[in-house]
Amino acid sequence: MFKWTLPAAFAAxxxxxxxxxxxxxxxxxQVNQIFAVSTGWFVxxxxxxxxxxxxxxxxxxxxxxxxxFTLYFGFVQxxxxxxxxxxxxxxxxxxxxxxxxxHFQALATALSGTVGLGNIAxxxxxxxxxxxxxxxxxxxxxxxxxxxxxxxCTLGVKYRNEYADGRVSGGPMYYLTKGFAxxxxxxxxxxxxxxxxxxxxxxxxxxxxxxxxQAHQQITGVVGQYPGWITGLVFAGLxxxxxxxxxxxxxxxxxxxxxxxxILYVGTALIIIAMNYHLVGWALSQIxxxxxxxxxxxxxxxxxxxxxxxRAAFSNEAGVGSAAIAHSxxxxxxxxxxxxxxxxxxxxxxxxxxxxxxxxxxxxxxxxTDPATGLYLLNEAGNAVRTIGxxxxxxxxxxxxxxxxxxxxxxxxxxxxxxAFSTMITWSYYGLKAWTYLFGEGERKELVFKVxxxxxxxxxxxxxxxxxxxxxxxAIFAMAxxxxxxxxxxxxxxxxxxxxxxxRLKSGExxxxx
Amino acid sequence: MLEKFVVGxxxxxxxxxxxxxxxxxxxxxxxxxxxxxxxxxSPYSFLTPTELEERHMRRRQEMERAEAAVMAPVIxxxxxxxxxxxxVMRYGKTADILCAVAxxxxxxxxxxxxxxxxxxxxxxxxxxxxxLVQTAPVPCTIVP
Numbered sequence: 001m002f003k004w005t006l007p008a009a010f011a012a013x014x015x016x017x018x019x020x021x022x023x024x025x026x027x028x029x030q031v032n033q034i035f036a037v038s039t040g041w042f043v044x045x046x047x048x049x050x051x052x053x054x055x056x057x058x059x060x061x062x063x064x065x066x067x068x069f070t071l072y073f074g075f076v077q078x079x080x081x082x083x084x085x086x087x088x089x090x091x092x093x094x095x096x097x098x099x100x101x102x103h104f105q106a107l108a109t110a111l112s113g114t115v116g117l118g119n120i121a122x123x124x125x126x127x128x129x130x131x132x133x134x135x136x137x138x139x140x141x142x143x144x145x146x147x148x149x150x151x152x153c154t155l156g157v158k159y160r161n162e163y164a165d166g167r168v169s170g171g172p173m174y175y176l177t178k179g180f181a182x183x184x185x186x187x188x189x190x191x192x193x194x195x196x197x198x199x200x201x202x203x204x205x206x207x208x209x210x211x212x213x214q215a216h217q218q219i220t221g222v223v224g225q226y227p228g229w230i231t232g233l234v235f236a237g238l239x240x241x242x243x244x245x246x247x248x249x250x251x252x253x254x255x256x257x258x259x260x261x262x263i264l265y266v267g268t269a270l271i272i273i274a275m276n277y278h279l280v281g282w283a284l285s286q287i288x289x290x291x292x293x294x295x296x297x298x299x300x301x302x303x304x305x306x307x308x309x310x311r312a313a314f315s316n317e318a319g320v321g322s323a324a325i326a327h328s329x330x331x332x333x334x335x336x337x338x339x340x341x342x343x344x345x346x347x348x349x350x351x352x353x354x355x356x357x358x359x360x361x362x363x364x365x366x367x368x369t370d371p372a373t374g375l376y377l378l379n380e381a382g383n384a385v386r387t388i389g390x391x392x393x394x395x396x397x398x399x400x401x402x403x404x405x406x407x408x409x410x411x412x413x414x415x416x417x418x419x420a421f422s423t424m425i426t427w428s429y430y431g432l433k434a435w436t437y438l439f440g441e442g443e444r445k446e447l448v449f450k451v452x453x454x455x456x457x458x459x460x461x462x463x464x465x466x467x468x469x470x471x472x473x474x475a476i477f478a479m480a481x482x483x484x485x486x487x488x489x490x491x492x493x494x495x496x497x498x499x500x501x502x503x504r505l506k507s508g509e510x511x512x513x514x
Numbered sequence: 515m516l517e518k519f520v521v522g523x524x525x526x527x528x529x530x531x532x533x534x535x536x537x538x539x540x541x542x543x544x545x546x547x548x549x550x551x552x553x554x555x556s557p558y559s560f561l562t563p564t565e566l567e568e569r570h571m572r573r574r575q576e577m578e579r580a581e582a583a584v585m586a587p588v589i590x591x592x593x594x595x596x597x598x599x600x601x602v603m604r605y606g607k608t609a610d611i612l613c614a615v616a617x618x619x620x621x622x623x624x625x626x627x628x629x630x631x632x633x634x635x636x637x638x639x640x641x642x643x644x645x646l647v648q649t650a651p652v653p654c655t656i657v658p
Contacts (some may be wrong), residue, residue, distance in 0.1 A: 109562065
């Protein structure tokens with residue numbers, strides 16, 4: 001769901017500082033400039049590279065976090081995955097609790113917030129720049145990210161708030177506050193407040209403006225150019241109807257169509273792969289060889305690695321803390337079970353969906369190779385692999401699917417728009433929870449946030465506000481900085497829960513119902 | 515021993531006919547009625563984050579509403595007639611729940627009305643009566 005032109009952030013931040021005559025400025029330019037000047041430093045800080053490399057430290061932060069959790073919990077993601085699937089199927093759900101939130105429902109809702117542009121456009125960028133080898137590193141990062149999700153979602157359920165009227169809400173702001181207090185650690189409240197601020201900004205930006213912006217671009221790609229505010233108003237109207245008007249039917253339609261679109265996307269990818277089954281072995285060898293040699297891409301092996309890690313982190317949000325908010329409403333007496341279920345999320349998002357996109361792009365041979373050496377050729381700028389028709393991002397994915405099934409780009413455009421809408425609905429909720437944590441609950445206060453959210457939909461679709469969107473993306477990753485610090489301090493609590501549960505599962509104390 | 519008759523009841527007219535039919539049999543055979551109201555629910559449906567948050571609260575409200583609007587009046591009426599009746603309210607798929615209750619209560623028969631659904635819906639997704647015919651652990655009476 002994230003932007004794939006980070007260098008543009010720095011370019012925009014730079015141009016924003018340059019003085020231009022005031023009379024020549026449109027409103028967009030003015031907004032751009034104000035934002036760039038006041039927030040450019042923050043974007044630069046979050047997305048800055050390690051000295052002398054093109055490796056953003058925030059990506060290393062997420063990957064190191066995922067590795068620490070993977071080792072600390074003894075590769076929990078591989079040990080429990082069968083139990084995770086049994087939990088999602090409902091084998092361990094008490095029939096008496098029918099009508100409450102099931103594991104499946106919590107997982108599906110969290111997934112609808114993460115599956116989206118990251119899987120379709122982000123992967124294309126990774127392969128366009130890092131070559132097929134990026135896929136290997138992306139999958140590896142996805143597998144590690146499962147442990148981060150497991151940690152944060154277990155804590156999300158364990159420290160959720162259950163109100164007298166029966167509502168349930170949870171997330172990093174609650175486990176940072178309550179968990180730190182329980183362990184007698186200082187600073188939980190500060191981390192929670194910081195997390196909430198970043199979460200609101202991230203919700204308005206990456207979870208809203210960016211989505212509206214990309215949806216508009218997809219629609220104009222199919223029907224031709226028209227002003228963005230029209231898309232913005234339609235989207236804002238729909239979002240308003242769902243989050244303020246409580247119009248269930250729109251939400252219901254989206255929530256039903258989005259999973260269908262996801263299945264259609266993966267299904268179509270599988271069909272294209274099956275149509276070219278004789279190339280599967282070759283594609284896999286390209287992925288493995290490319291992962292360790294780069295096969296001629298810019299930056300070689302390291303270039304492939306950075307791209308793979310980056311896109312996995314940007315796509316599945318493991319470590320960001322957002323999913324813990326959605327997962328915490330599940331009905332269970334064992335918080336750890338939701339951790340088990342949530343670790344399927346990066347698996348589905350990255351290891352399955354992202355890999356499908358990657359395989360289709362590789363197998364349909366969108367990347368141009370030198371027939372003599374077998375290495376990939378670079379484009380004229382020398383910063384990415386040359387592609388047939390010079391496509392990149394969502395255009396590359398679209399071209400790859402379109403080369404096999406000519407009408408699929410239209411379906412893809414529709415899918416992107418729907419994914420964008422469902423991501424907006426989910427992130428409006430994440431933002432709202434952070435908002436009520438800071439300002440307290442109450443219909444008036446909540447309405448203020450919801451109206452602000454809808455206004456930002458219009459702004460996002462109407463304007464090319466690069467610095468604004470980059471700033472908001474930076475805010476989402478700032479959430480990960482705060483969240484993972486918290487997770488390091490709270491992971492012993494999760495370990496206790498894990499050991500106790502596994503023991504009871506082995507002894508037969510925890511039984512299947514079905 | 516009292517013979518138990520399970521009746522699927524959703525407050526509709528056809529359900530009422532099924533209930534009356536079952537009550538007539540129960541009175542003759544000195545049996546009792548297990549009145550089952552099912553709130554259709556699938557754990558595999560898709561909900562928005564707000565729906566997740568409010569699910570526990572809504573479930574309680576739905577139960578209260580069903581109790582007040584569907585079950586309470588008919589229970590009161592039957593009790594006044596001297597019929598021995600036990601109310602059951604559950605979430606799930608109607609046919610599955612009716613079969614489960616019949617097993618738990620060791621009932622001898624299940625009574626349902628023939629379809630509240632439209633003909634098309636029943637054709638596409640199958641009807642409660644159709645499912646019961648295939649899966650019920652005890653004889654079924656389907657009242658038109």
